[in-house]
Amino acid sequence: MTNKALSKSMITFDAPALQGWSFPVLDVVGKMPGPRLAVIAGVHVNETSSIEAAIRLQRGFNPETLKGRVSIMPIVNLPAVPNRSQYVCPLDNKNINFSFPGRAGGTFSEAVADALLNWAADADCFVDMHGGDLCENVSHFTVCQTVGDAAFDQRNMEIARCFDAELIVRLDPSHLKAPGRSCTGRATRKQHAAFSEAGRIGLMEEANVEFHYEGVLRIARYLGMIEQAPPPRRAPQIVSRYLWLEAPQSGFYRYRVEAGQRVDKGCVLAIAENTYGEVTGEVTAPEAGYVLWRLTHALVEGQTHIMGLGVPD
The missing domain is CATH 3.40.630.10 (Zn peptidases)
Incomplete structure (x- = not known):
């Protein structure tokens, strides 16, 4: 047509x-x-x-x-x-x-x-x-x-x-x-x-x-x-750097922040557990910034990007 x-x-x-x-x-x-x-x-x-x-x-x-x-x-x-x-x-x-x-x-x-x-x-x-x-x-x-x-x-x-x-x-x-x-x-x-x-x-x-x-x-x-x-x-x-944050190990991840949220340096972004519900690690913000996106699925392989962080000047 x-x-x-x-x-x-x-x-x-x-x-x-x-x-x-x-x-x-x-x-x-x-x-x-x-x-x-x-x-x-x-x-x-x-x-x-x-x-x-x-x-x-x-x-x-x-x-x-x-x-x-x-x-x-x-x-x-x-x-x-x-x-x-x-x-x-x-x-x-x-x-x-x-x-x-x-x-x-x-x-x-x-x-x-x-x-x-x-x-x-x-x-x-x-x-x-x-x-x-x-x-x-x-x-x-x-x-x-x-x-x-x-x-x-x-x-x-x-x-x-x-x-x-x-x-x-x-x-x-x-x-x-x-x-x-x-x-x-x-x-x-x-x-x-x-x-x-x-x-x-x-x-x-x-x-x-x-x-x-x-x-x-x-x-x-x-x-x-x-x-x-x-x-x-x-x-x-305005943010000037885009940081890709990885899961340190495979596990069941419980996310503590949402897309668009401002976070401080050191803020806990996600907690990793094993299949027994035991905490095995956590992901923290390396710098203060804003959550551009995050994964929604709890099952994550190690070294997978789970979140994007935008860091201002």
Whole structure:
């Protein structure tokens, strides 16, 4: 089905690892010229709040008044759909989320990362929506990649603030040296991006869907594509470091904090028990900060990441 205002298509890419795969895309084309906004979701297929937001967006823009074009890919990690694979693409067991900028001749995850950046190469902003895999509870936050250029970094922060976030994680330029998130991949090309997180345990809950959906509308307004968008309702806390906290040993974990919570240095975040209910260890906050996300499942293997901690300057 195609018309001048709304185009629904299945697109393909030339990379060898992507042969045989077609990706769903919706394009909302405004009557007036203007910027292009590219939006993706479903890099992790259980993060349904972001996928629902992407699907809804086609109805969120009026072609009669829209300036420019909004391109939406609601599900990226198609190989993960049949078995609802967590985190990784089952074809190569890699996390697409940490494969950007990717490479055309690489595995599926690397190739699709490269293909997505090329698909959005002419976009004024690229939005990647995430949040809440099957065993996670995630706060409302965004990630902003900086490059060390004041003007570029300020604009990226302004885009990040378009989401009504509890927290903004400001990544320093050192992250550009290794494969990372889509916002980092875009920054290597000096192109702007937004990266949003909100959701929990694979549920499609309205508050989390709304966080993603309204954030994209505010970005469109920021770009001058639409006249109005819902105003943000809170001022975010800026954190400059993202700490990944591991379970020290396998066990049954009892969590003591929730996503979004502020914690002091030394605060007990989780207690580990063995199968007899005996305490075998604990996880404490190495620094004061904010809980970006935590696992929800009690059974945890040792050296598994159980929590993300955002640390302010």
